[in-house]
Amino acid sequence: MSESKEETELVTMNIDGQDYELPAGMNLVDAMASVKKEVPHYCYHPKLSVSGNCRMCLVEMGMPMKDRDTGEAILDDAGKQKIGWMPRPGIACNSKVAPGLHVRTNTDLVKDCRESVMEFLLVNHPLDCPICDQAGECRLQEFATDYGRGYSRFIEDKNVKPKRTQLGPRVMLDDERCILCSRCIRFCDEIVDDPVLGFTERGSYSTLTCYPGKQLENNYSLNTVDLCPVGALTSTDFRFKMRVWFLKPVRSICTESSVGVNTEVWSREGKIYRVTPRRNDAVNDTWMSDSGRELYRQVEAETRLKRFGTDGRKACIAEAIERAVELIKVGPVAYVASGHMSVEEQYLLRKVIEIEPGSVHMLRHEKEGDGLLISNDRTPNTRGALVTQLTQTLPDTDFSQLATKLDAGEIQTIVVFGEDLLANGIKAEQLKKINIVYFGTHANATSELARALLPTLTVFEKNGSFINQQFRLQTFLQCIPGPAGLLPDVVLIAKLRAALQGEKAIDPGVNEIWREMSEDLPIFAGLSFANIGETGKLLDSQAFVDLPFCEGKTLHYEPQAQALAGAVKS
């Protein structure tokens, strides 16, 4: 996958009397937004087909006039080329940047168009903002304030439509609020290929609904809630839970699979209320799966590990680290790493292994993806283990190698990061005489056996980075504080590393680790945690092209293209 954007020719066009250099063929709404000229719109969405039904983006357009016969420019009195303005306003969303195009957004006509559309949209709107979940992020509210008249001339009875239609398990519809923009319909048709939504009735009585016998139950249904510019579609999970203006969005990465969907996590006072997709045109566009949105529930799961422990007793951090060091030094040691660990954690673990060498085992979490935003590899950071040189091979399909070593008595201590050995083919009797040092967020059969138990943080509670299937390095930030008394995983591993060397640890943040990594690993040269950026950095995947990764085709990822891109770079 190539980082460089398609070469598009820049052309000069004029917006409100000022010339701008913009890429030819770019959608006018997007192009104007890129130069801070907002064109209000409801139905247009950059990732969906143009429908042109809301009429909010009407602007005046014109082209420089030319003589039809001679092709010469027609000049005005001042010697400038005359602009042939179209007699009617046109929709910006159905227009593209073209050389010489003139657009006016500040005329009385455009102002009147916007006021008119706002008035029309509100005549049959219930105006129930005080009880509407969309309030605070509602386009009707925003544009009514920015472009509306501010008063109503409508004294008739409003239309009555269904208020609570359960479209599917996760989506609720209020038809009275719907402005019939058809974004949700187009999303289901064009992106998910699950055409279950449509309009019935006609004119102002048009009603959004599911086809008879169908439900909006695909794994991307909640995107319709994000797409809905008004409060018509709401999430049954988030509905009535929290006012959006109280929530703090923090950027994160979805851990559902190696796609690495960019997300925003919305929290208040340490509690997460919802997860929404964040636009990244090279990874997930503006979408994410419903199943990915539910992963925040792991934060408050009952099985969450919250206390350090040694040999089945509660302990303080220092005791747990000390016990872990003892056990590792008993040796011989094996390490069970994971694709759920961040790049920083994998790197530090490699440093630990350099001090106390042992075999490294990783388990492949392979499950068929959906071809869209869930890949076959259900861990977010398999590539990280390769790039940090924690391992040279792809994860194994099972723990049989580890089992063989256990049976042969070659291992005395296993340091496990998050994996449940017992649920993945290792038998309890094989672990009977083995010391287990367990790092992880949630309790399982293996953590029960741990002689040194070190609870760690979920992706929502720490900073770090993952490398997705495209070898795109992407960072996630801490959204909420972790459970009281717990420390970031990197701090724990750093403490372990220092203790094994007999040194006193300096608890590192991700910035310090990146300083070390960028010097240590050539692939990270010049990178720091801060300069990876919001949409990530594509790494050179050339060294890994030959590895048989398990991912198939997903949105913006094709296995063959990936291999070719790597080959070209070499």
Place this chain on the structure above:
Amino acid sequence: MVKPEKRIILKYADEPNYTQDIDCYLKHGGYEMLKKAFKMKPEEVCAEVMDSGVRGRGGAGFPAGMKWKFLDRKSGKPIYLICNADESEPGTFKDRQIIHKDPHQLLEGMLITAYATQTKLAFIYIRGEMQEGARILERAIEEAREKNLLGDNILGSDYSCDMLVHRGAGAYICGEETGLIESLEGKRAYPRIKPPYFPAVLGLYQCPTIVNNVETLCHVKHIVEYGGKEYAKIGTPGNTGTRIWSVSGLVNKPGYYEYACGEITLGELIYDVCGGLLPGRSLKAVIPGGSSSKILRADERFTGTLKNGETFDWGITDIPMDFDSLAACGSMSGSGAVIVMDDSVDMVEALANINAFYAHESCGQCTPCREGSLWMKKVTQRMTHGGAREEDADLLHSISTQISGRTICAHGEACAWPTESFINKFKDEFVAKASQPARRSEEALRLI
């Protein structure tokens, strides 16, 4: 003295013993023009139609030859022909006469058009309510097929064409050509955005498509008969051929009358041809081209300059019935549906009726028409039920100006123009409504 009609399209339609079947049609020289066209090259037929200057009879009055010229012939995709028989404009009843009385004329016109545009498959999209018409057309197609006038190798030539009748479900918007195409594809009849979906380039199934009105397609037969240049001599320059005027409303002899364009004036049509108004009544207003065209007030003077540079100063009865003259008077000839109103008509009631129709028929796709049409209907309904306010006239006018020119299809204009013109010309009646007692009770017939 009533000017005699110039019947080309309806030449035989009302003759005694003239029947719908193909034998009768053949006896009257039927399908001879198809044979004549087959002796010409397709481009030559197109050129004749271009020369004839015939304008679309469906409403917009766009030159048919020009429409054919826009056809994308280089795409390599099949070309489709659609006959728009979704005649739904209130007041219009000309296409139905043709279909019921002379279906083979339409088929012949279509076949010539199909040959000229090299279409292999033609559709007749007929309005859902016209069941009888659909049945007649299907039988006519069957008859033509039996006589090898349709199907493979028509009349032994190497040209093949088939024809299908598709019944709509009775939506006015299916008369809009892109809405019709969507409907024909089996979808909701939402008109498409133009650009890029011009039917001549991206029409039915994204292939180049010609959509013509029933009457227009019938004229093609006669253009071949007369020759384009000769045909163009009928009517006036720029307004060639004959038109069928469907006259309804408060006249003694409502009906359909075929005259050459510009041959008669509106006054002659009402007072001579249609036998004048009912006894004791006086003319109040005329809607000249179907309910969506702008109303003309009886005591208005119409002045201005025509396309040819001549100035005019007409009373309503002086207006020549053709495309350009009616357009110059600020209205349009539309589908040729003349609705006559006398002094007994309450303009608020009349507009309430029209608004109810357009609110009912708005497809609901784009905001101004969807919300505006129903709003206007609600206002006029309230006014006719005793709730009128003095400011309602200005409100209605303001709503209508917020719709026209800002929608995806021409339904925006269709629903806005009646209100706009009624208020412009009869504002006093709308203002006065506020101080009048209600003529209808709330329980009385509700519109829609």
